Structure formats: structure tokens, C-alpha cells
Amino acid sequence: MASWEDVHAEVLRRIRARDWAPGELIPGEEDLALEFGVARATVNRALRTLAEAGLIERRRKAGTRVAALPVRRATLRIPVIRQEVEGRGQRYAFRLLRREAEGAPAPVASRLEIEEGTPLLRLETLHLADGLPFVFEERWLNPLVLPLPMPDFHEVSANEWLVANVPFLRGDIAFSATAAHAREAEALDVAPGTALFVTERTTFTTGAPVTLVRMVHAPGYRLLAPL
């Protein structure tokens, strides 16, 4: 009866039971430590975890309050595609459809924060699950930041090689819906205009972009996260 998880559970219970209402100030760490018979550090750990989950808000001097409108946080796990496919019990394979040097077109340059026309490596890859199209990937790579030797991406997918070999400092990921255009429709073997789920990622190292990738998923794809 003295672990931070016990404290966490009890505080959570009181919030849910509305013993402590939304917006209300709850007792300080010192008081709770005394009440639960634990060290203050233990209470701190429990409350910090609750704050990270968005359920309470903490400010020095002002104390700790139950969040009025808790902003839920969901954590997405983003594995490499091979692991995602194998995790479903399916056989993974991929085909490199295209690989060529090309100057950055305007929309790509803008997203990667570089000049239009900067030399990039353009890859198109089709990922397969049990032999069926799973994801169509269109990728722009900055050759300047890639460690050598760089593979030709026929043996190892760019997706996996990058994750294992090119660290990045910052990046973002965006999800959206799109109507399949001709090339995507052909690759995924669906009718043009089909509604598809899209994942786009940009990553950067210090100052320089690493890659921009757009992954268009086969119909029926769902991205699921616990709340």
C-alpha cells in the first residue's frame, strides 16, 4: 500500500468519483504524502504521471488542479512497415518501383524547408502483405545527410534502413484522407478516386532535412490507439 501506482490509482479514483471536481484544487504533495504514508517523491511520481496524461494541471505555487476539460493524449506506436505487416501475421515483401535523382518540386521543397530544385533522391516503393498491396510509398531523400555506404534499396526498404541508420532530431507526422490519383490507384490496384488513408512524415537533423515520405494505405486501413 505504498507504491506510486497505488497513489496514482487512488487519486484517479477520486477524480473519477468527483471527490475532486474538475477545476478544483487538490491537496499539495506534502499533505498527500502524509495522508498516504509515503514519501513526497512517491506522490510526485504519481502526480507527474497524471499530469503527463492530461488529467491534472500543475503549476508551482498555484498547486495542482483537476483538469476542467482534460485534453486526452493518445500515444501512437509507429513501427516500420515490415513489423506492422508481420504483427498481423502476414508475410511482408516490397518492390522498389522507382529510384532516381530529381530536383525538389515546390511543394516538397517547402515542406523540407529547402530551395526548389535542390537535388534529392526520389523513391517509390510498394509494400505488400501476403502478396497484396498494403502501402504505396513515395519518398524524397536528402542524399547529403545519408551515411555511406548507402544501399540501393532493392534489398532493404528505405523505410527500414533509415530508421536503423539515420537518427533525426525533430520531425512530424500527419494523417489525412485522399482520393487515389492515377499512379496510386494503379499501384494499389484500386479504382481512381477511392478514399485512402495517408500518412506523411518529415524528419530533420540539425538544420538539414532527412526525408519526406507520403504513404498511401490500401482501402480498409485503420490506425488504432488506446486512449
Place this chain on the structure above:
Amino acid sequence: MASWEDVHAEVLRRIRARDWAPGELIPGEEDLALEFGVARATVNRALRTLAEAGLIERRRKAGTRVAALPVRRATLRIPVIRQEVEGRGQRYAFRLLRREAEGAPAPVASRLEIEEGTPLLRLETLHLADGLPFVFEERWLNPLVLPLPMPDFHEVSANEWLVANVPFLRGDIAFSATAAHAREAEALDVAPGTALFVTERTTFTTGAPVTLVRMVHAPGYRLLAPL
């Protein structure tokens, strides 16, 4: 030069610089504490944070390894729709389009883990940003778990009232793409078949379901998260 964030930064640097390669065992907490001149608890905090981010893997007795294929974790912030709209600097409004008691159809019953035909409250809401359709929401509510007095959802949106008034134990959130069917197309004022981004959430308290909600976003919607 002695905070857990310093240790965190230095370990991260070594991983990125490949001083410690993927899959490799790194020194134990005791050793690192000695090297950095801090207490073991400080090292522990730094390494625990890195493990939560998926960059290292820790096991008792086995030690700590650099993740071979780091499974990136992205944290999504999921605010209520009003906050999302206002956060864009737009004016929020909503219209309750439908509100009626109805038995759970099979797909809904299945997702909520209840019997088909169980009495539920069905709501349809259109959320507006600057007067334009933003999200079309179709919601199934379990009236049994709702605290009284229950509003009629004309003044307060179900979205917001639930977040503030009905705690839940577990739930999940899923994202996908869909082709707008007739009712969604009409509500959002788009052509039927338009590719739209969909968010679906289910939430449960102890044993009982709280709500199932499907939110169809207007075209162009992107869900963005830092990596």
C-alpha cells in the same frame, strides 16, 4: 551539469553518434551515475524517459540496449472540438441535427460489446468553424451510465459535456478514410464519394460502454503530431 536532462541529452547524443550502436548493451545505471557524477536515481530518470520514447530497451538483469529498430511513439493531443476550432482562431458553433432513442444496430452493438437492440441514445451533431461545416458527428450514448441531470445537448455539445462529466476507464481511438455517403455529404456540403478523414472513438467505464462516436471531418483535414 548534473540534471537528468543533461544525462538524457548526453545519452541521446551517444546513440545518435553511434558511440553506442543499435542493439548494443550500454553501461549500467551505477556506472553512468559514477561517470556523470550524479546519483543513480538521476540516471534512472533519464533512461526511463528514453525507454518511454522507444529509443532504448531495458530489462532487469539483462541491462539496457539501444533499440535496434526503434518503434517511434508519437503523442496525439485530442482536444474537444470547440477547443480545436478556437485554437485555429475560428469561431465555433454546433447544431444538433438529431436526437432520439434507438436500439443498437448490430455493428454498434458489437463495437460497444453489448446485445443488439439495447436501448441507446443516438445523436447527430454538425460542428461548424466560422459558420462552415467542420465535423459531422454521429454518436451512440449509453443512457445507463450518464449522470443526471443530463442536458438535452442543444446548449452544450455531447462532445464537451461527456469529456467534462463522464470519466471512463478505457477506450480506444481509430483513424481511417471513407468515401462520404449521402447523409455525411449533405451535412458537410460536399459531393457524395468525397474522400474524408474519420475519427472513431469508443469508451467504457467498468464493464459498461459509455459512447461510440464517429466523427467525419470536412475535406482538407489533417491530424498533425510531433515525432
Place this chain on the structure above:
DNA sequence: CAGTGGTCTAGACCACTCG
């Protein structure tokens, strides 16, 4: 300027799991 959370320390015991 004083109260609250944020963090650090040194030491200890425990839990898990590899060999």
C-alpha cells in the same frame, strides 16, 4: 516574498530474469 512543485542525493530493499 513565500508557497508549491521540480529535482537531486545517498542509501536501501525489492523484483525480475538471465545464465
Place this chain on the structure above:
DNA sequence: GAGTGGTCTAGACCACTGG
């Protein structure tokens, strides 16, 4: 069985910020 991470404690100092 022994080594490693997981956690707890008691005490201390610090940083931020509200009144």
C-alpha cells in the same frame, strides 16, 4: 543465484510564480 533495473525514503535546495 546473482546482477540489473525499479522503486522508496528522508532530507535538502532550487525555480518558478501567484498574491
